[in-house]
Ligand SMILES: [Zn+2]
Ligand SMILES: [Zn+2]
Ligand SMILES: [Zn+2]
C-alpha cells in the first residue's frame with residue numbers, strides 16, 4: 001500500500017512537469033508508462049550534423065527522433081525493486097543503447113528505494129551526449145547489425161526521410177507556438193496564424209499574405225508569389241498558397257502555374273481562343289492545330305493560319321525577339337528558344353531582315369493606315385487599299401481632282417519634289433512616262449484608264465496590313 005501511494009505521487013509529479021508536451025503517458029490499471037525523451041541540440045541554434053553512411057548522405061536537423069523509455073512499475077517499487085524498463089531509439093546503436101540501460105541500473109543502485117523515474121528522465125534528457133561521448137556535429141547513424149549488448153535495448157530502423165519528416169514536424173509545432181511580428185502590419189501574432197517563407201525564414205501574418213497573394217493571382221502574376229520583403233526572392237509553396245487563398249482562387253493560381261510551366265516547354269503554343277487556351281504542339285514551323293477547339297493558327301502571330309502569306313506578328317514583337325536572340329545573354333537566348341522553339345526563332349530572324357528592307361521602303365497611307373511600299377516611281381502615291389492619293393515625302397493626303405498641284409504650286413512644301421529621292425535611272429524612266437502621261441492628259445484629262453495605267457507604273461502595293 002505504501003509503495004502504491006509513492007508510485008502515484010511520483011506519476012502525478014512527472015505528469016504535472018510534462019503536462020504541456022505530449023510526451024508522457026501512464027496506464028493506472030496496468031501500471032505501465034511511456035516517456036518520449038526529446039532530443040534537441042545543446043545549443044538550440046546549432047543543428048545536429050548527421051551522417052548517414054548507408055545513404056551516403058549528410059544532413060542537418062534540429063530535432064532527432066525521441067528515445068522511448070517504456071516502464072512497468074512492480075508492486076514492490078520503490079521499496080524493493082526498480083521499474084522494469086526498455087529503451088528504444090532510431091539513431092543510437094546497440095552498443096550505446098545498451099550502455100544507457102546499464103547507466104539506468106547504476107542510477108537505481110545509487111538511489112535505491114527512492115522513486116527513480118524522474119532521475120532517469122533527467123539523465124536521458126540532459127546527459128546522454130556527454131555520457132556516450134557523441135559529437136553532435138558528427139553524429140553517425142548507420143544500419144546496426146551488431147548483437148544486442150542488453151536485452152532491454154531496441155534499435156529501430158532509421159532513414160534520412162524519417163529524420164527530415166520528424167524534424168520538419170517538430171519545427172512546425174515549435175513555430176506554431178511562438179510569437180512573431182509581421183513585417184507588413186507589425187502586429188505580434190502566433191506562428192500558427194503566420195506564414196514563414198521557406199528559404200529566407202521571413203515571417204508575415206496570414207491576413208496580410210492572403211490579401212497580397214490574392215491580388216497577385218488576380219493580376220496573373222503567379223511567378224511573383226514571393227516574399228514581400230524588399231529584394232527577397234523566396235517563393236511561397238503552393239501548399240502555403242492553398243492554405244491561405246482557398247480552393248477557388250487556388251485553382252486559378254494552379255492553372256496559371258501550369259500554363260507558365262508549359263509556356264517554358266519546347267515548342268508549345270497556346271490556342272489563342274480566349275475560351276480555349278489549350279496547349280498545342282506545332283505541326284511544322286508555324287502550323288498549329290488545336291486538338292480541343294480545332295482552331296488552326298500560326299505559332300508566331302497566333303492568328304488564323306496563313307500558310308506562306310507573311311506572318312502578322314507585329315514587327316515590334318518580332319524585332320524584340322530577334323534583338324534578344326542576337327544580342328541577349330545565353331540565358332535570355334535559351335528562354336527564347338524554349339518559348340518559341342529554335343526553328344521559329346530562325347524563321348523570325350529571316351523575317352525581320354526582309355522586314356527591315358520592307359520598312360525602309362514602306363510608309364503608312366495617311367487615310368487608311370495600310371502599309372504601302374514604294375519601289376520606284378514619283379512621290380505621288382495611290383493607296384491600293386483605299387485609293388486615296390498621298391505624298392510619299394510628307395504623307396499629306398492629296399487632292400483627288402489635282403494631286404500634282406502639291407508639286408507644282410510655289411507655296412507647297414513639296415514644290416518641285418515630285419521626283420525627289422528617286423534614283424537617277426528610275427527618274428529618267430519616270431520622267432519620260434510623265435511626259436507621255438502629261439501629253440495624254442492634255443488630250444483627255446478625265447480618261448480614267450490612262451490614269452490607272454499611270455498608277456501601275458508606280459508599283460505600289462499593299463504589304464502588311466498590320467493595323
Ligand atoms: Zn500582417
Ligand atoms: Zn524573404
Ligand atoms: Zn483551341
Ligand SMILES: [Zn+2]
Pocket residue numbers: 286298299300301302303306310311312313
Ligand atoms: Zn503568323
Ligand SMILES: [Zn+2]
Pocket residue numbers: 365366367368369370383384385386387388
Ligand atoms: Zn489608304
Ligand SMILES: [Zn+2]
Pocket residue numbers: 391392393394395396406413414
Ligand atoms: Zn508632300
